[in-house]
Amino acid sequence: MSAGETTTEELKLDWGIQEDPDRLAEFQRRIDARELVEVDDWMPHNYRVGMLRVAEHHANSEIVGALPEGEWITRAPSLLRKLALIAKVQDEVGHGQMLYHVCQDLGKPRDQMLRDLCTGKTRYHNVFNYPAPTWADVAMIQWLVDGAAILNQKSLAEGSYGPYVRTMKRINMEEAFHFKSGEDMVLTLMSGTKRQKQMGQEAFDRWWSPCLMFFGPPDKESTKTGPFMQWRIKTATNDTLREKYVDRFAPAALALGLKIHVANKNPDGLIATKPDGTLDMIEDPLIRLDDKTGHWGFTQPDWEEFYRVIGGDGPCNKQRVALRRFSYEQGQWGRKAGLGCAGLPPTRN
Amino acid sequence: MVSRIREQFEASEGELATPAEADPKPYEVFIQLTRGQPHTHAGTVDAVDDQMALEYARKHYGRDQECVHMWVVPREAIMSTGYDDDLIWPLTDQGYRLARGYAADVRRKWERFRSVKDVDQYQAEDIKETF
Numbered sequence: 001m002s003a004g005e006t007t008t009e010e011l012k013l014d015w016g017i018q019e020d021p022d023r024l025a026e027f028q029r030r031i032d033a034r035e036l037v038e039v040d041d042w043m044p045h046n047y048r049v050g051m052l053r054v055a056e057h058h059a060n061s062e063i064v065g066a067l068p069e070g071e072w073i074t075r076a077p078s079l080l081r082k083l084a085l086i087a088k089v090q091d092e093v094g095h096g097q098m099l100y101h102v103c104q105d106l107g108k109p110r111d112q113m114l115r116d117l118c119t120g121k122t123r124y125h126n127v128f129n130y131p132a133p134t135w136a137d138v139a140m141i142q143w144l145v146d147g148a149a150i151l152n153q154k155s156l157a158e159g160s161y162g163p164y165v166r167t168m169k170r171i172n173m174e175e176a177f178h179f180k181s182g183e184d185m186v187l188t189l190m191s192g193t194k195r196q197k198q199m200g201q202e203a204f205d206r207w208w209s210p211c212l213m214f215f216g217p218p219d220k221e222s223t224k225t226g227p228f229m230q231w232r233i234k235t236a237t238n239d240t241l242r243e244k245y246v247d248r249f250a251p252a253a254l255a256l257g258l259k260i261h262v263a264n265k266n267p268d269g270l271i272a273t274k275p276d277g278t279l280d281m282i283e284d285p286l287i288r289l290d291d292k293t294g295h296w297g298f299t300q301p302d303w304e305e306f307y308r309v310i311g312g313d314g315p316c317n318k319q320r321v322a323l324r325r326f327s328y329e330q331g332q333w334g335r336k337a338g339l340g341c342a343g344l345p346p347t348r349n
Numbered sequence: 350m351v352s353r354i355r356e357q358f359e360a361s362e363g364e365l366a367t368p369a370e371a372d373p374k375p376y377e378v379f380i381q382l383t384r385g386q387p388h389t390h391a392g393t394v395d396a397v398d399d400q401m402a403l404e405y406a407r408k409h410y411g412r413d414q415e416c417v418h419m420w421v422v423p424r425e426a427i428m429s430t431g432y433d434d435d436l437i438w439p440l441t442d443q444g445y446r447l448a449r450g451y452a453a454d455v456r457r458k459w460e461r462f463r464s465v466k467d468v469d470q471y472q473a474e475d476i477k478e479t480f
Contacts, residue, residue: 035384035385036384036385038384080445083445083446084445084446087445087446088446091446150476151474154476162384162385165385166385166387172476173448173476175476176448176475176476177446177447177448177450177451179448179475179476180448180450180451180452180455181445181451183451183455183458183459184451184454184455184458187455187458187459187462188458190462191458191461244474248471248474251467251471252463252471255462255463255467256462257462
């Protein structure tokens, strides 16, 4: 296994590396023939690092994504919803465990990944830096965010790295439950009283733009798309996925009686208010089906906000990382108890 | 027609002349039929060490069926659950944690908001194979 040969210091993208051209050509031939790459196979350095980054970011996102949802377990409105939410949170943490394993086999020790997440050396998905202030947000997250995740992961399941692809297929099965249960919550809410529908609309307004951002920056600004597409680490561009997403979710939202707004947000991630007290938003003028292209139009999300939040200055960044760090530090006794009183096994870092 | 050599031996009776031998260790064999697919259990071989087990597995299960990859695992290294006295999947209704537990209800609710055709189109993107 290659894990022992690579130190984590070397796990950085380096486009100056000259790979053996024959091996590189053979590797590309296999990728093009849709053969899957396995852990013991030769792979270019940047493929290994690129795959590791994608999988580690994904693993981190599963773990951090469970945090805002976990907070809602005690406040779920019925026993069925509570059971479902507990099961969902358990699923997400389980996805994290499977994905961290994929990363370990690519050469990075798990403990280091957990530490890097707590100290901010690695990131998690930007969408989890937004607040979920009401139960309607929990519903919208399960419909809109899980819907976005499934779309993205279906494309990743078409990728080239065998262990990741197999993990993705398993994860998607569970995501199917999260999505269906999310749809059920949203449909219930939007079939309810005027006040419940209003709650649904307010939550939708908070989540629509983070979901458009979910697929990453526009293709013209996305730097990693080229070689990663060629190696099938990614199989669809950000803009393609975003277009597919809007085509599916915009008409569904309109049918539910929701309005799609372009909104300005305050630093807390909530819709800002204008001096006259009304919400600072307008109905998206571009939302309509273009008969020529067959696609739905939409206003691009605020990409400046995207880069600001990714850079650490989002509504919940500090809170999420602090909670993860708290669990990691407070959980040390649990790891000690589980792994033996003699102490933790020697670190591979 | 019996060979000359065999004719020269007298048939013996009772206990065998050679001492009883211990069985080698059992190894479970897992094969992968095509690249990228999960490995599945194929059977067992007996061997004295890992290398021999792999060699036997290759010659036996690797010739039975077209396959591309193989694992051998000492049986003693495998931990397992029980059947009757060890419940893995709870007997209470687990529908709340499965997509199919919601599917019919969700479909019915969507149809209150959208036409059958629109719901069909929307659901075409659903993940088909569920547990």
